[in-house]
Amino acid sequence: MNNLLNGLRILDLTQVAAGPYTTMLMGYFGADVIKIESSSRMDINRGPVKPSPATHTVYPNNNPGNQPWNLAAHHIQRNVNKLCITLDLSQAEGKKQIYELIKISDVFIENFRASVVDRLELDYESVRKINPSIIYAKISSQGNSGKEKNYGSLGSTLEQTGGLASVTGYLGNKPLLTNETFPDPMVGLFSVGIILSAIRRRQMFGKGCFIDLSQRELTVNLIGEHILESQSDVQLPKLLGNSHKIFAPQGVYKCLGEDDWITISISTDKEWTILCNIMNKQNLIKKIEYKTAFDRHKHSKEIDVIINEWTASKTKYKLMRILQEAHIAAGVVSKGREVVNDPQLNFLQFWDNVNHPHAGKYKQVTTPWNFSNLERNMTIPAHNLGEDNQNIFQNFLGLDNNKYQYLLDNNIIGGSPS
């Protein structure tokens, strides 16, 4: 389908979450993403070659099938909109082939531990020699310099080393991790803007560049005001649970139904009165101890008990309707199967209905944007390991049958995962 980034070729050496999200998002606007793996080093998202019963990799209906690496759910979800090729970069011939691809590409993106590209001779200097105008995006854990340059991380590590965990936790309790590896999608989303800025500059001035993005530094950006606060005269507790610095009450309350919850946030005294009326607790309106947000903060524990008593006997959807009709900020806490059916997200066309040839039907995360004059493409389901080898090596790079067969026979392209 014709779209904004048609003709923009991205060599994608990323894996896990952050990088694959970036290229997935750019793929929705027509960029040609060539994802490079090797049969001995697949994207970790593809899971183990022979999953044991202890594996935490998710498979459709818990069935890994004959080729688990093509069915792993996280691969299916993140590697949409990409062509998948396999190339052994540790062999001279493999290197030669990726250099050929670099020549005809616009963007090179990787998220290895920092020194891996040096070893593979795929660092910026090497790549720039082959294609001087390339945009090289290095999305590493700690950036391309410093003593911790080769340290590795997942999103859950970054939450710690970037300080996000120090502000995430119940009031007066210990720090907690998000279980959703929050920094990963942030880095993925962020990199789209930086890479597009670099492409824009290249269109104007013909210059490529080296982008050195530190995932840890981006995570620190998410708590910037706390860094400043720690240097000021006034320091307040950092673990605030679900409460709001100013508004009160604000929290997550138990509803009728297993593990069902609702969020409620009262931002003015008038809304407090409305809530008391809805709860049929008019006696609280006059209560001087609950008059202002400041007072209600002080008494938040007992107020939360009162609200919980009221919410416990009602379903979360009913509560959301009642409260929103009264112009009070409130929402259901959606479970995984509920969020894919959320009417607003579906109205905004956030989910695509995908029918993956092997994994079947599911709803795919797409992009967080709507444009007045532009539409994203429909999802192209994730490809199998090496599915596009012939297309890329023969049609793009023009290798003849003999040469292609030679590369296959010598396990430089293709081969079974091991």
Add this chain to the structure above:
Amino acid sequence: MLEDLRVIDLSNRAAGSYASKLLSSLGAYVINVEKPYIGDRSRSIGPFILKSMYKESSLLYKYLNIGKKSITLDITTTTGRKIFQDLLSVVDIVIDDSNSELLENTIWLSNPSIILSSITDFGKNGPYVDFKGNDLINQGLSGLLQTMGLPSKEPLKVGGNSGEYAVGISMFSGILISLFFRDSSVLGNNMVETSGLQTLALAQIHNSINSQFRGSDNVRRDSPLLKAKNGWVTMGLATGSRDDTWHNFCQILEMPELINDSRFSSMELRRKNESELNQILEEWVLNQDKEEIYHKLQNISTIAGYVAEPEDLLHSGQLLEREFFNNIDGMLYPGIPFLIDNVRPSLDKAPLLGENNIEIYCDLLGYKISDLSLLHQSGVV
């Protein structure tokens, strides 16, 4: 990279301010349009430098508006609106979070090539259009909240304003896509929208996958954090480590008997038996410095972490070596998280309320100083 662009930021929430800060870091000229006397909402939200709160002491404002210009303008008055139209004729991008249709019409009547960048909680139309949201509500509806926190307690939000920053990041990248379109198309009236709901639904990356493919919803679980002498760590032994990591780890621990313990011989098994493993490690960890554990374990190729408090970050060797912080008026500000060609963008300090009125009204738009003082007297500026 974006030096040719001018941006007006009308927004009042952290999301919009962070988006325009990122544009500014790439060279765009960003004008923060604030209400006379009151200023942006973040000026009255803490943390504050001093106990007494006043409009120039908000650290949240300072952090978010570094590198920008500030003008005051009351766009609800007739004169203010006229001046606003003059301003619109010289800018490329407007960031707004008021979801006002009137504004839409004014903007494109004045300058159809402007990209209107809209931030909402739930989008500009649809079944939730009249709903009220905020960071917590959006995290709940997006599927992010349900699986965070302890199983015995209520779901827990990601802390600080990080949900808002997420929306800012989304807006930033959305603006760049829209800019690409504007540069390559004759169509005007370009709008790009993002919302808290969509951004955070993108940020939940396990919940909707697991429930769809595995057929069961994710549940909340405790974090595998262990208590060290001075804080919290994770050992990072259950994912992403090398074959010889476990062997090296047992050496560090001085517990060679664990090397061949069948409960821990692979990453998968260490993940499965994580709580048993943590019980064994508890005592050792408790007597060590958190950052030392982190370095020791990272050096044998684990993905160990330590919970850095803000003050730890200010002393992090890695961050200091990369000159991550900007020293402004004696305070260390977290810098822009990337380098282009080995240079980190550096930004000037945040403006005082209306600091750039003369620069923008007189130098950029050609008003006389005497006009400006009249506007000032009437309260428009």
